[in-house]
Amino acid sequence: MxxxxxxxxxxxxxxxxxxxxxxxxxxxxxxxxxxxxxxxxxxxxxxxxxxxxxxxxxxxxxxxxxxxxxxxxxxxxxxxxxxxxxxxxxxxxxxxxxxxxxxxxxxxxxxxTPKVQEIDSEQALIDFLSVNKVGVILTDNHQQALFLPQVWKKLKSPTNFIKQLKVKAGWNANYWSSNIKVKTFDxxxxxxxxx
The missing domain is CATH 3.30.700.20 (Hypothetical protein ph0010; domain 1)
Incomplete structure (x- = not known):
């Protein structure tokens, strides 16, 4: 950053x-x-x-x-x-x-300043977040959701963190699209x- x-x-x-x-x-x-x-x-x-x-x-x-x-x-x-x-x-x-x-x-x-991450799959994001406990912004078309880094205290698993963030955005917990943009921040x- x-x-x-x-x-x-x-x-x-x-x-x-x-x-x-x-x-x-x-x-x-x-x-x-x-x-x-x-x-x-x-x-x-x-x-x-x-x-x-x-x-x-x-x-x-x-x-x-x-x-x-x-x-x-x-x-x-x-x-x-x-x-x-x-x-x-x-x-x-x-x-x-x-x-x-x-x-x-x-x-x-x-x-x-949020930084764009070149993430091409949900598994790649899970792998990234398993070693980087940062804030995350997910965007797809006009829908967006953000979790501050402090959310890691409650949602310790990267998989659960991402699922809950997708639900917050209004998507299904299993949703993923190649159009999803990932930004991270501290x-x-x-x-x-x-x-």
């Missing part, structure tokens, strides 16, 4: 991103319009365009996860926007409530409690 500035975020920078996500979620419950991050407070790495996902869990259960795979905006703004979207716009879940905040954890994953991440 090509080295880019946002892959080298240190603990302090990641902690700043966690604070931005907390403020974005907190702002929903306070009066007035939510405030975007004040750019002057952050260093150049956090102001560089970067792609990220924000994952929310309440009592260990997924409550929202939205993000992007392409860098369009400064990272601080991406984290702010994706935190709000994950909390209140992920259609798979009811919007986050104030009562849930005490049990809320936030995980921010900053993505490397993340730098931080996880913390809301309070």
């Amino acid at each position: 090509s080295a880019t500035s946002y892959q080298t975020l240190n603990k302090g920078e990641l902690t700043q991103l966690l604070d931005i996500a907390r403020e974005a979620i907190r702002g929903h419950f306070s009066s007035g319009l939510p405030k975007s991050p004040e750019y002057s407070l952050y260093g150049r790495k956090l102001l560089a365009p970067a792609a990220c996902f924000v994952t929310l869990e309440v009592s260990g259960q997924l409550q929202g996860c939205l993000g992007s795979t392409a860098a369009h905006s400064p990272l601080v703004l991406e984290v702010h926007n994706k935190a709000r979207a994950s909390a209140y716009q992920d259609r798979r879940f009811m919007p986050l409530t104030e009562e849930q905040l005490s049990q809320l954890t936030i995980e921010i994953s900053v993505l490397t 993340v730098t991440s931080i996880k913390g409690k809301f309070y």
Whole structure:
């Protein structure tokens, strides 16, 4: 994977991103319009365009996860926007409530640039993933699904990982096509409690 500035975020920078996500979620419950991050407070790495996902869990259960795979905006703004979207716009879940905040954890994953893999069969992908525990994006025509590298903690088998990713895309678990495109990526991440 090509080295880019946002892959080298240190603990302090990641902690700043966690604070931005907390403020974005907190702002929903306070009066007035939510405030975007004040750019002057952050260093150049956090102001560089970067792609990220924000994952929310309440009592260990997924409550929202939205993000992007392409860098369009400064990272601080991406984290702010994706935190709000994950909390209140992920259609798979009811919007986050104030009562849930005490049990809320936030995980921010900053993505490397996805890299196209020349994979010609499902078995070749299984073989690749047996030694590379990375994030994966599968695309075929207009359907796409993504798993962050953290999903390996729950789906340890490459075969199961791929099957579940295909189901997420809306395909049959046994589906495979020569048209499927495979991209992989890594993340730098931080996880913390809301309070």
